[in-house]
Amino acid sequence: MPTPGRITRDDVAYVARLARLNLTDAELEGFTGQLADVLDHVADIEALALDGVVPTSHPLPLSNVFRADEPAVGSDDDADHRLFCEEVLAAAPAFEESRFRVPPVLGEAP
């Protein structure tokens, strides 16, 4: 698989949208050049014969690690567990009862 052409301003605008980042025109310009520099350097791996090489995704030869399926944390009846939930919620920008509160997700709220 050949390396694609040089990353364009439109490509950067597209990935910024995917990554939920708003960029000004000046930022778009700057990032495009910088990302292109990095990708130009990455192109040095083109020189390597990689057909048939098995990809490595992780340094340890681990597959799924399971623990025994036993309740470890208390239920809602457990005071410590309720305190922990309160602590988690208190760290959120907004919450309501035991849920994180966010602005409307799909159009207007019913």
Next chain:
Amino acid sequence: MSAFSLAGSVRSGERTARSIVEEHLAAIADGETEINAFNLVMADSALERADRLDALVAKGGDPGPLAGIPVALKDNMCTRGVPTTCGSRILDGWRPPYNATVVERLNDAGAVLLGKTNMDEFAMGSSTENSAFGPTFNPCDTTRVPGGSSGGSAAAVAAGFTPLSLGSDTGGSIRQPAALCGVVGVKPTYGRVSRYGLVAFASSLDQIGPFANSVVDAAMLLEVIAGHDPMDSTSIPAAAPDLLGVLDQGVEGLRVGIIEEISGSGPTGLEGFSPDVQSRLAEAAETLAAAGATVEKTSVPSTVFGLSAYYVIAPAEASSNLARFDGVRFGLRVDAENTVDMNAATRTAGFGDEVKRRIMLGTYALSAGYYDAYYGKSQKVRTLIVEDFARAYGSYDLLLSPTAPTTAFPIGEKIDDPMLMYLSDVCTIPSNLAGHPAMSVPFGVGDDGLPVGVQVLAPANGEASMFRAAAVLEAATGGLTGSTT
């Protein structure tokens, strides 16, 4: 005095933990405005903790191997109820509801948490200039960077603010700042130290490790934090290795290979290495040879491609890991009409430029049409690096290189040229890709009088022989390094 001896004096009742903590708080009060090593100094809780430890000793109890020793934590390790920022505005005000496993281990060993140290935002950088809380300055020369991303932890030890600290190393973020600040820094084998409670940057590369003024102190701290943790499924299911017990075993009979490619020597050597750094490496090699090791140059060809593979793989993993910072569950929220706009407004305001760059790079490398060309190929390069190391370790017990191509560079020199900045990690990245341990030992100074670090690399689980070589190198430079209090 080493932290090792200091802990002994607390356990025997010869010194109080309070006096040690007070001494270091005074050093911080004296020098911190010049260095900016800390995002948070936990003075009150540290003194309270010291008093509790002293009371325990007075009653005949033993607080543990780190009795009364201050330890500073890189600000990406979760501390329950204590702000943990990752050097980012997006985690402003967030207080984690739990402790990282390393924090629990330190507490169990009698250590005193002294504070949270400055870092490149989300550990992305090589100079600690990418922090939302301003840069950290190198205690050896405050016009220079301390390295990064764990620059605050390295500088805090070098400045005598704390005898010990922890950093995280994804592509060299412990070893490179250790080299630039003149202290010992260790990246253990991947999985040796639990990552539970370490805010993730690139999960297949991240590893926590110690900074110290001496090899023995680094060994002591690593023994405390290492070992299996059921809370981290990538934790190695084995006991912590004995390091303190092997430090005086020397290197007689060990086979050591100098990696030509990342030492800037040989026909395939990378460029950009300072001659004085190369001279210190040659002297380190002579030191090991004089102590009975066999030392020769060797080639690990694919290390040349480590940087390229890393700058695809690490951003790819980061783009996924950092998706969680969306203004819903923790930290900053910038309000907007709907959730998607709120997510974007929050991330735009909360992340700095380097983090945005890497998120976009990773998103691009993983996106349809580019996945095979970038991410897929980089994973294959990772395999080549693993295989090349395996071949080298068929002939050698340890490998050697400089830790960084140059001594500490001036503040601002590389901040506008990301690719130039990335090149300062060229020696350290291959060990992360392979999951192997490696450490930086201070070995003299460059022509500019600034510290030079030599990197000792070992195969997976090879910490013991790595520390033996580090102890020999340290002894040749006269023991304790950096400034001591």
